[in-house]
Amino acid sequence: xxxxxxxxxxxxxxxxxxxxxxAAVELLRRRGAQYLVHAGDYVALFAVKVLTQSGIPFxxxxxxxxxxxxxxxxxxxxxxxxxxxxxxxxxxxxxxHHLTKLPADERTDTDVIVFGHTHLPHVEQGxxxxxxxxxxxxxxxxxxxxxxxxxxxxxxSILDV
Numbered sequence: 001x002x003x004x005x006x007x008x009x010x011x012x013x014x015x016x017x018x019x020x021x022x023a024a025v026e027l028l029r030r031r032g033a034q035y036l037v038h039a040g041d042y043v044a045l046f047a048v049k050v051l052t053q054s055g056i057p058f059x060x061x062x063x064x065x066x067x068x069x070x071x072x073x074x075x076x077x078x079x080x081x082x083x084x085x086x087x088x089x090x091x092x093x094x095x096x097h098h099l100t101k102l103p104a105d106e107r108t109d110t111d112v113i114v115f116g117h118t119h120l121p122h123v124e125q126g127x128x129x130x131x132x133x134x135x136x137x138x139x140x141x142x143x144x145x146x147x148x149x150x151x152x153x154x155x156x157s158i159l160d161v
Contacts (some may be wrong), residue, residue, distance in 0.1 A: 005032050005033055005089070005150055005151060005152030005153070006035065006089030006150075006151040006152070007031070007032045007034055007035075007086055007119045007148060007149070007150055007151070008033060008035045008036070008037060008088060008089075008148070008149040008151060009024075009025070009028030009029075009031070009033035009035070009037070009146060009147075009148060009149075010032070010036075010038075010039070010092075010114055010128065010131060010133040010135065010146060010147040010148070010149055010156070011024055011025075011028075011036060011037070011038045011039070011133055011136050011145070011146050012039035012040060012063075012097075012114075012115070012116025012117075012132065012134070012135065013039075013040070013041045013049075013063070013081035013117070013118075013119055013132050013134075013135040013136055013137055013140075013141060014016060014038070014041065014042055014043070014047050014049065014093035014135075014136040014137055015041055015043050015047075015065065015135070015136075016042070016043040016044055016046070016047050016074070016137070017044060017047075017136065017137040017138065017139065017144075018047055020136055020137055020138055020144045020161060021047055021050045021051075021136055022050055022103070023027055023144070023161050024054070024076070024144065024146045024161045025050060025051070025054045026137050027146065027159060027161050028056075028148065028159075029056060031108050031148055033048075033056060033148065034056070034057075035056065035057050035058065035059075035088055035129065036054065036056050036057070036058035036059075037050060037058065037059055037060060037078075037086075037093065037095055037114055038051060038059075038060035038061075038064060038088055038131070039056060039060070039061060039063070039065030039096065039114050039115055039116035039117075039132070040061050040062050040063025040064075040065075040082065040097030040116050040117070041064065041065045041066060041097065041116060041117070042060070042063070042066055042072065042079075043065050043066060043067065043068075044067070044068050044071075045059065045068055045071050045072060045075055047077065048072050048076060049075070051076075051146055052075060052076050052078075054117070057155060058078055059078050059079075059080070059084070059086050059095065060078060060079040060080070060095065061076045061079065061080050061081065061082040061083070061084050061095045061096060061097055062080070062081055062082060062097065063082075063097035063098075063116060063117065064097060064098065064117070065069065069128055080095075082095065082096045082097050082098070082101050082102075082110070083095065083096040083101060083102050083106065084085070085095075085110065088151060089146035089152070090151070091111040091112060091151045092094045092111045092112070093110065093111065093112045093114060093150055094106070094107075094110040094112070094113045094114070094128075095114050095115075096115050097115065097116050097117050097118070098115070098116075099113070099115040099118040099130075099132075102115075103129065107128065108128070110128045110129060111126075111127065111129065111154065112126075112128055112129045112154065113129070113130050114131050114132075114133075114149075115128055115130070115132050116132060116135075117131060117132075118132060119134060119140040119141050120132065120135075120141065121133060121134035121145050121147070121158040122134075122136055122160065123147070123156045123157075125154075126154075129149075129154050129156060131149060131156050133145055133147035133149055133158065134147075134158060135144045136161070138161075142149070143160065144160065144161040145158050145159060145160055146158065146159050146161060147156075160161075
């Protein structure tokens with residue numbers, strides 16, 4: 001880690017695959033993640049508990065497959081309707097599950113847009129940086145991936161779990 005840079009672990013589409021989500025969180029912890037963001041589709045409470053019990057602060061948005069929203073909302077106040085904006089390490093980050101839910105006029109006043117839904121890893125330099133970590137569940141594409149984002153340099157790398 002360089003200087004005061006903040007390293008953010010980026011996860012999406014965990015779809016109740018708790019063993020893969022636990023492995024992903026541990027990989028990101030080992031790589032120095034100081035914060036986690038999740039772009040939705042946890043699906044149920046036991047997947048969310050992996051994040052709330054990780055010891056790493058996190059923020060997320062709901063996805064289209066998150067059916068237990070009321071239960072999730074009782075468990076944590078750190079998961080929000082999409083889109084959700086937060087500031088970390090002096091950077092403006094917009095979290096959304098489905099990129100089409102973010103109107104074009106809301107794509108400019110941000111440094112990073114984190115999204116999911118497609119289950120495909122995607123890194124596109126900006127501004128803003130577009131980042132989809134791919135699917136944590138590994139069920140649709142057969143590859144469990146997450147991303148590490150350096151907020152100092154805005155470098156993002158896709159990691160296989």
